[in-house]
Amino acid sequence: MGSGASSRPNFQRRPQPEVHDHMERLQRISDRTRKPVIKANSYQEVPSDYIDMIHRMKNINLFNNFHLLKPDLMPYQNLKSNIEVSTNIAGTQVEIKHRSDGKYGIDLSSRGLTHLPEEICFNSNMQQCSWINLAQNKLESVEHIEVLMHLQEVYIGRVFEHGTVHGNRIGKLPTEVFQLPFLKILDVSGCMLKELPGTIKNLGNIEVISAARNKITEIPVEIEQLGTLKTLNLDGNLLTELPDFLSRCHSLRKLSVKNNRIGVIGDEVPMMEGLEILNVHGNVLISLPETIGEFMNLSILIASDNKLRGLPATFEGLTSLQVLGLEKNMFKFLPVCIPTLDNLKMLSFNFNEITEVSEDVGQLKKLDRLWLEGNKISIFPETLALAPELDDLKIGGNDFTGLPDCIGQLYGMRDLNICNLKLIRLPDTFEWLYNLQSLDVSHNNLSLFPQEIFQLKALNELHYAGNALKEVPEQIGVLENLHVLNLKGNQLREMPESLSQLKLLSILDLTGNQFREIPLSVCATISLKYLDFSNCHISSLPVELGRLRNLRSLILDNNTFDKLPETIYGLQELTELRFADNGVSALPAEIVRLGKISVIDASKNPMEDPGHTIISGGMGPIKEYFQRKLFSSRQGPPAFHVDVRAIRAAI
Numbered sequence: 001m002g003s004g005a006s007s008r009p010n011f012q013r014r015p016q017p018e019v020h021d022h023m024e025r026l027q028r029i030s031d032r033t034r035k036p037v038i039k040a041n042s043y044q045e046v047p048s049d050y051i052d053m054i055h056r057m058k059n060i061n062l063f064n065n066f067h068l069l070k071p072d073l074m075p076y077q078n079l080k081s082n083i084e085v086s087t088n089i090a091g092t093q094v095e096i097k098h099r100s101d102g103k104y105g106i107d108l109s110s111r112g113l114t115h116l117p118e119e120i121c122f123n124s125n126m127q128q129c130s131w132i133n134l135a136q137n138k139l140e141s142v143e144h145i146e147v148l149m150h151l152q153e154v155y156i157g158r159v160f161e162h163g164t165v166h167g168n169r170i171g172k173l174p175t176e177v178f179q180l181p182f183l184k185i186l187d188v189s190g191c192m193l194k195e196l197p198g199t200i201k202n203l204g205n206i207e208v209i210s211a212a213r214n215k216i217t218e219i220p221v222e223i224e225q226l227g228t229l230k231t232l233n234l235d236g237n238l239l240t241e242l243p244d245f246l247s248r249c250h251s252l253r254k255l256s257v258k259n260n261r262i263g264v265i266g267d268e269v270p271m272m273e274g275l276e277i278l279n280v281h282g283n284v285l286i287s288l289p290e291t292i293g294e295f296m297n298l299s300i301l302i303a304s305d306n307k308l309r310g311l312p313a314t315f316e317g318l319t320s321l322q323v324l325g326l327e328k329n330m331f332k333f334l335p336v337c338i339p340t341l342d343n344l345k346m347l348s349f350n351f352n353e354i355t356e357v358s359e360d361v362g363q364l365k366k367l368d369r370l371w372l373e374g375n376k377i378s379i380f381p382e383t384l385a386l387a388p389e390l391d392d393l394k395i396g397g398n399d400f401t402g403l404p405d406c407i408g409q410l411y412g413m414r415d416l417n418i419c420n421l422k423l424i425r426l427p428d429t430f431e432w433l434y435n436l437q438s439l440d441v442s443h444n445n446l447s448l449f450p451q452e453i454f455q456l457k458a459l460n461e462l463h464y465a466g467n468a469l470k471e472v473p474e475q476i477g478v479l480e481n482l483h484v485l486n487l488k489g490n491q492l493r494e495m496p497e498s499l500s501q502l503k504l505l506s507i508l509d510l511t512g513n514q515f516r517e518i519p520l521s522v523c524a525t526i527s528l529k530y531l532d533f534s535n536c537h538i539s540s541l542p543v544e545l546g547r548l549r550n551l552r553s554l555i556l557d558n559n560t561f562d563k564l565p566e567t568i569y570g571l572q573e574l575t576e577l578r579f580a581d582n583g584v585s586a587l588p589a590e591i592v593r594l595g596k597i598s599v600i601d602a603s604k605n606p607m608e609d610p611g612h613t614i615i616s617g618g619m620g621p622i623k624e625y626f627q628r629k630l631f632s633s634r635q636g637p638p639a640f641h642v643d644v645r646a647i648r649a650a651i
Helices: 019-033 048-054 070-076 175-179 198-202 221-225 244-248 290-294 313-317 359-363 382-386 405-409 428-432 451-455 474-478 497-501 543-547 566-570 589-593 612-616 619-635 644-650
Strands: 059-063 082-089 092-098 104-107 131-133 153-155 185-187 208-210 231-233 254-256 277-279 300-302 323-325 346-348 369-371 392-394 415-417 438-440 461-463 484-486 507-509 530-532 553-555 576-578 599-601
Touching: 175 198, 198 221, 221 244, 290 313, 359 382, 382 405, 405 428, 428 451, 451 474, 474 497, 543 566, 566 589, 589 619, 612 619
Parallel strands: 059 082, 104 131, 131 153, 153 185, 185 208, 208 231, 231 254, 254 277, 277 300, 300 323, 323 346, 346 369, 369 392, 392 415, 415 438, 438 461, 461 484, 484 507, 507 530, 530 553, 553 576, 576 599
Antiparallel strands: 082 092, 092 104
């Protein structure tokens, strides 16, 4: 090759496929699988020939099409489709999503962003989006967000129902959001805010403000000027009071200030006649104001985990109240105003100091959930049998030691918790609860399995833990709808053969019993998905465990066996395998066949092959370990025993 010739290969860009080429491929995919996926390459508009195909699709994925955004997708907005457009701007993967409510938005959550890329804000197509999600980044500002003039929803943080918060580091409410004229929803949860500024009054169309899990110490008076505000969430801050001026937020429907330090609710606050939901859980309230009876539209009140001892007499004015949560307070009796709340459906007084329940509670004709667990009630309120809608009763952990015959009259009961009551028997009328679906009789003195339970054919959950039970009768097989069976902490040594007749049983917990081996009847219950034999003195595992092909979780901690049967590696659905604190020293190569495993716990075993460091890393390092063993066996005589055929078969 001459000195003037280039040594670089002459690569040519692959030509853009023609539309009809894609159509032929898509037609074949659609006809064969009916799995609706479209991937285009650098198109600037949706080809017209795609329209008929799109109408047959449920999901439309259009990747790496910079200009293929909302204006071009407008013809398809009436489809019952999930349209997703992905592009790449300044190294950031951007997802333009079409939600089921018809709104298009930008999802930039969980990207490690430290700033909002200008290329996004100044893209004319993205400026048409109505929502943006920036949660769980490292943002310290959202400069230029005001350019996205059509935004109606801005999520700089997100708070989820289970309590998880995905925030940022902005430290103060960005002034740029005040320039968004159509903004209705603003979430700045978990953003290290110390205050809500007075300029918040400029959010003229705002309907929802969520600023949970910050360090806000007071609510600004300017918030009363937000005439469209419907929801205010300030959970998990440092508030010490609810100010009176909230009464002037006439559009407010939901106010949540749980887990603050509120000790006082202003007397004027109850003038919020439109308020429907009030959550003050986890504060330090010692009383509710007398004027609370003026909350004429209040349907849900959660005031649990405070220091309340009683309710004001005006409480009976809450004629719209349907849900009342007062657990973890200091009540010694059920307030006399409770039976007057005719629309009450759910009442919770769990974990107070209540010693008796008024007979008048039976007057609550709409009550369907009554939770009185963990009190000091000595007599079961027999008038509960008069509550026709009651289907969920939690009354465990009290001081009475027997159940009256009238409990059998609760024919509509579906969920019953009578644990920790020192019961030695169940009344004969118990078998009348033929609609019962979940029963918890744990931690009583029911050493013999009550025959009445076998009449509950609708039962799908049975919790019978901690009862010194020595035997499960063969009649257990008649509970054909049982999904969950919890028998941990008893004195069982075997299980009945009829267990395998429970074709729907998916969860079986036998922790802390006296088994020496796993009963074969358990191995024959092939519907099981979760099985726990921890702390059962088991010295060996049967090969029949391999029959449990649907098993997802197998827990065998704190036993005495020294190896796992090879058949266990045929459990292809297994995602969790725990056998901590046993005598296992090695794993066979076949373990890599468990392709869905996400959790392996082999701690407190004398593991050598492989070691704990490798096992704790999961299936990736374990597979690499056995691959290295296979490679070393090919290089010469290995320094340790290697089952080459097993490794080759497994990997």
